[in-house]
Amino acid sequence: MDDHAVRAAAMINDIQGHLLVAATLDEARGAAARLTGRLPWLTDSQQTELERLFEEEYVSLARTSWQRTAQRAGELRAEYLQAYRVLRRRLVVICLLALAGGLPAVTAAWADRC
Incomplete structure (x- = not known):
């Protein structure tokens, strides 16, 4: 891959x-509005504060989920x-055995691996 x-x-x-x-x-924001909409006794300032706290928690949970997903993807x-490396190594060994000793050696090697 070039620099561009x-x-x-x-x-x-990034986008x-x-x-x-x-x-x-x-x-x-939508989830916070739905939550506070079910709590009609809240004052405007209480509603605003609850929505702000809910949004913070929602985003924090989403971020944690993304981090766990990225970590698991790396694992x-x-x-x-x-x-892949193990399978590639096996294939190389089988090909070398096939070149060196023919089909019986490959069959025996494959049977030993499986």
């Missing part, structure tokens, strides 16, 4: 992040990369 492609990918990631945060803030990537 890397910068473009980074910009796209997606901003859009995700904006959508989450909209969801938080899965590492697991799959390790599995």
Whole structure:
């Protein structure tokens, strides 16, 4: 990847992040308004404060969820990369055995691995 492609990918990631945060803030505001709408006895200042606190908590929970998802994605990537390396190593060994000793050696090697 050239420098231009890397910068473009980074910009796209930034835009997606901003859009995700904006959508989450909209969801938080809507959920806060629905909550305070069910509490008609609140004064205007109480309603405003409750909505603000609810929005903060909503966004905080969303951020925590995103962080956990990113962490798990990293863990899965590492697991799959390790599995890929093992499979690739096995394939190389099988190909080398096939070149060196023919099909019986490959069959025996494969049976030992499975």
